[in-house]
Amino acid sequence: MKLKIAVLAGDGIGPEITQQSIKILKAIADRFDHEFEFEEAIVGAAAIDLLDNPLPEATLDLCKKSDAVLFGAIGHPKYDNNPDAKVRPEQGLLKLRKELGLYANIRPVTTYPKLIDQSPLRPERIQGADLTIFRELTGGIYFGEKSQSEDGQSATDVCTYSVEEIERIAHLAFKAAQQRRKKLTLVDKANVLETSRLWRKTVKKVAEEYKDVELDFLFIDNAAMQMILNPKQFDVILTENMFGDIISDEASVIGGSIGLLASASVGGANAMFEPIHGSYPQATGKGIANPVASILSAAMLLDHFGLVEEGDVIRKAVATSIKVNVCTEDINKDNPYSTEKVGDFLEGLI
Amino acid sequence: MKLKIAVLAGDGIGPEITQQSIKILKAIADRFDHEFEFEEAIVGAAAIDLLDNPLPEATLDLCKKSDAVLFGAIGHPKYDNNPDAKVRPEQGLLKLRKELGLYANIRPVTTYPKLIDQSPLRPERIQGADLTIFRELTGGIYFGEKSQSEDGQSATDVCTYSVEEIERIAHLAFKAAQQRRKKLTLVDKANVLETSRLWRKTVKKVAEEYKDVELDFLFIDNAAMQMILNPKQFDVILTENMFGDIISDEASVIGGSIGLLASASVGGANAMFEPIHGSYPQATGKGIANPVASILSAAMLLDHFGLVEEGDVIRKAVATSIKVNVCTEDINKDNPYSTEKVGDFLEGLI
Numbered sequence: 001m002k003l004k005i006a007v008l009a010g011d012g013i014g015p016e017i018t019q020q021s022i023k024i025l026k027a028i029a030d031r032f033d034h035e036f037e038f039e040e041a042i043v044g045a046a047a048i049d050l051l052d053n054p055l056p057e058a059t060l061d062l063c064k065k066s067d068a069v070l071f072g073a074i075g076h077p078k079y080d081n082n083p084d085a086k087v088r089p090e091q092g093l094l095k096l097r098k099e100l101g102l103y104a105n106i107r108p109v110t111t112y113p114k115l116i117d118q119s120p121l122r123p124e125r126i127q128g129a130d131l132t133i134f135r136e137l138t139g140g141i142y143f144g145e146k147s148q149s150e151d152g153q154s155a156t157d158v159c160t161y162s163v164e165e166i167e168r169i170a171h172l173a174f175k176a177a178q179q180r181r182k183k184l185t186l187v188d189k190a191n192v193l194e195t196s197r198l199w200r201k202t203v204k205k206v207a208e209e210y211k212d213v214e215l216d217f218l219f220i221d222n223a224a225m226q227m228i229l230n231p232k233q234f235d236v237i238l239t240e241n242m243f244g245d246i247i248s249d250e251a252s253v254i255g256g257s258i259g260l261l262a263s264a265s266v267g268g269a270n271a272m273f274e275p276i277h278g279s280y281p282q283a284t285g286k287g288i289a290n291p292v293a294s295i296l297s298a299a300m301l302l303d304h305f306g307l308v309e310e311g312d313v314i315r316k317a318v319a320t321s322i323k324v325n326v327c328t329e330d331i332n333k334d335n336p337y338s339t340e341k342v343g344d345f346l347e348g349l350i
Numbered sequence: 351m352k353l354k355i356a357v358l359a360g361d362g363i364g365p366e367i368t369q370q371s372i373k374i375l376k377a378i379a380d381r382f383d384h385e386f387e388f389e390e391a392i393v394g395a396a397a398i399d400l401l402d403n404p405l406p407e408a409t410l411d412l413c414k415k416s417d418a419v420l421f422g423a424i425g426h427p428k429y430d431n432n433p434d435a436k437v438r439p440e441q442g443l444l445k446l447r448k449e450l451g452l453y454a455n456i457r458p459v460t461t462y463p464k465l466i467d468q469s470p471l472r473p474e475r476i477q478g479a480d481l482t483i484f485r486e487l488t489g490g491i492y493f494g495e496k497s498q499s500e501d502g503q504s505a506t507d508v509c510t511y512s513v514e515e516i517e518r519i520a521h522l523a524f525k526a527a528q529q530r531r532k533k534l535t536l537v538d539k540a541n542v543l544e545t546s547r548l549w550r551k552t553v554k555k556v557a558e559e560y561k562d563v564e565l566d567f568l569f570i571d572n573a574a575m576q577m578i579l580n581p582k583q584f585d586v587i588l589t590e591n592m593f594g595d596i597i598s599d600e601a602s603v604i605g606g607s608i609g610l611l612a613s614a615s616v617g618g619a620n621a622m623f624e625p626i627h628g629s630y631p632q633a634t635g636k637g638i639a640n641p642v643a644s645i646l647s648a649a650m651l652l653d654h655f656g657l658v659e660e661g662d663v664i665r666k667a668v669a670t671s672i673k674v675n676v677c678t679e680d681i682n683k684d685n686p687y688s689t690e691k692v693g694d695f696l697e698g699l700i
């Protein structure tokens with residue numbers, strides 16, 4: 001297969017981890033006789049520094065011309081604590097999601113037996129948990145109108161959802177549930193929000209087409225509790241943008257390391273693959289960042305194009321590396337391997 | 351001291367647990383020679399059933415005339431799954447908060463050594479955690495305009511905050527931090543929301559008056575992770591309404607039982623005290639609900655009126671009951687005491 005992959009390494013540890021993923025994808029191309037073409041472009045704080053624009057036109061064009069985007073990470077502390085900054089790295093990511101029509105962000109949370117003891121949760125709570133989150137990614141309060149009153153004394157964000165926006169991701173989530181344990185939990189705040197009530201109503205209607213999937217509902221506050229109390233109850237979680245941001249980050253740590261979790265953003269003509277973790281500025285350039293989340297995102301990229309055997313090869317390599325403890329310091333505290341060494345080891349297994 | 355206390359027991363287990371709190375408050379009045387007058391009124395699903403109004407005028411009037419409100423719980427499953435219901439129990443609670451001007455919801459999260467093993471978190475993560483959450487309670491997306499498009503194809507919720515709304519709760523939170531470990535964490539989503547940027551800016555300004563308090567910032571998604579990874583890092587958390595709803599429910603389970611956590615809602619001429627848990631419909635009438643969260647809310651009520659010694663008597667009694675395992679089934683699985691028996695035991699210690 002021929003694939004053109006845009007590489008947007010971004011800020012912080014983004015470049016170091018993405019480099020490992022490219023190495024792995026190249027190894028896969030060699031072994032399975034594919035042709036992957038990589039082209040890099042700037043995004044985020046790096047792009048602001050150079051061009052005053054977190055998503056330069058050339059970068060967006062490249063993404064649109066490519067089959068898939070491999071994304072690193074975005075964000076820089078110098079913008080976080082400046083409420084007056086006019087341009088922020090995150091705008092680049094948000095615009096990219098919107099422009100590429102990536103309305104569904106898929107975040108699988110799996111556990112590795114060897115890492116159970118690293119989970120902040122007690123082993124009996126986490127052992128065997130296996131869930132996947134479908135987060136709506138191009139709507140809601142993220143993309144609603146934002147304003148400040150003229151006197152600067154008040155600020156407003158608007159959250160809107162349409163039936164169509166809800167339906168299209170609901171279908172994806174139900175289809176995924178059919179391939180899994182056939183349970184879908186809608187997370188919302190229907191006792192307070194009008195948008196949540198539209199979600200509940202619409203998802204109930206979509207459910208009629210998936211009678212083999214059991215549908216239930218949880219308020220977001222309750223879901224945030226249940227994720228700690230009993231994560232095993234979840235199979236597929238479907239939720240709107242902001243709630244998805246929160247619940248998926250919460251879910252990401254229960255497995256033992258956020259450095260292992262990948263995500264796919266799909267929906268449009270192309271798709272984007274990125275680790276769940278952020279730009280981790282404190283670690284930048286130190287060679288300590290875990291490249292596995294990015295590498296597993298590359299595996300999701302392969303799955304997306306039907307190259308499931310190839311994806312499995314990567315996943316098996318990762319499982320092996322964890323078993324034999326060839327891991328960065330977030331997992332292997334006693335004798336940590338560097339970002340690059342982990343990448344090399346995985347490359348050797350392909 | 352003379353206090354007029356409105357009792358709004360509400361739905362589900364509300365009445366059974368509130369009854370125990372009244373018993374305890376009466377015992378306190380006896381021992382310390384206070385005069386507490388209790389008057390009950392209906393609210394929530396019970397009030398909808400009777401009067402088609404989750405907060406009848408008479409109930410609101412009673413609250414306004416009283417010094418404090420002792421609140422049970424609200425909510426009924428028959429409304430949760432009906433997106434078309436015009437009247438919902440929760441509207442009663444929200445209106446009450448608004449009408450009484452209860453802009454600050456205070457939720458302390460403490461751990462009891464004996465319950466460490468019931469926490470879903472590993473002991474070393476949770477042991478010694480002691481934090482308190484200041485959640486803004488009368489603004490944000492809860493109270494913004496809600497609408498549906500005419501064709502029913504889209505829905506909208508608006509989130510607005512003013513500098514004044516932020517300042518008043520920020521002052522309360524900083525003052526609380528001064529009495530504690532002098533650290534305040536603002537939880538927001540300033541990389542995406544305009545309202546969050548106003549929070550950050552305003553809280554920074556308020557912080558100048560509290561130079562002895564260390565201020566830091568966390569995005570809500572990161573906060574939801576940190577609450578599991580390392581809850582001990584938190585002292586006072588300050589946040590807006592919706593984020594506060596989520597993070598405080600998440601925080602409420604790490605101590606081992608949500609059945610122990612109390613809250614105070616303050617700001618206006620009077621104040622309201624309620625357990626953090628909900629109406630727990632499955633347990634209604636079975637005598638298995640834990641009354642301690644409501645009883646500790648009664649202790650917060652006493653504190654609020656300067657009766658700190660009295661509040662301490664209740665807290666000590668509760669600590670004793672946990673030590674000797676006179677607890678309901680959520681805590682004492684082998685030999686559970688009933689709701690009433692726990693109340694009786696605590697009464698005996700006063």
Ligand SMILES: CC(C)[C@H](C(=O)O)[C@@H](O)C(=O)O
Pocket residue numbers: 074075090093245541542571
């Ligand atoms: C960087 C930020 C804007 C982003 C989001 O909130 O969507 C991130 O937290 C994520 O989850 O991908």
Ligand SMILES: CC(C)[C@H](C(=O)O)[C@@H](O)C(=O)O
Pocket residue numbers: 191192221424425440443595
């Ligand atoms: C019942 C509901 C409206 C309420 C809220 O969301 O505020 C509850 O979850 C709470 O936290 O008190």
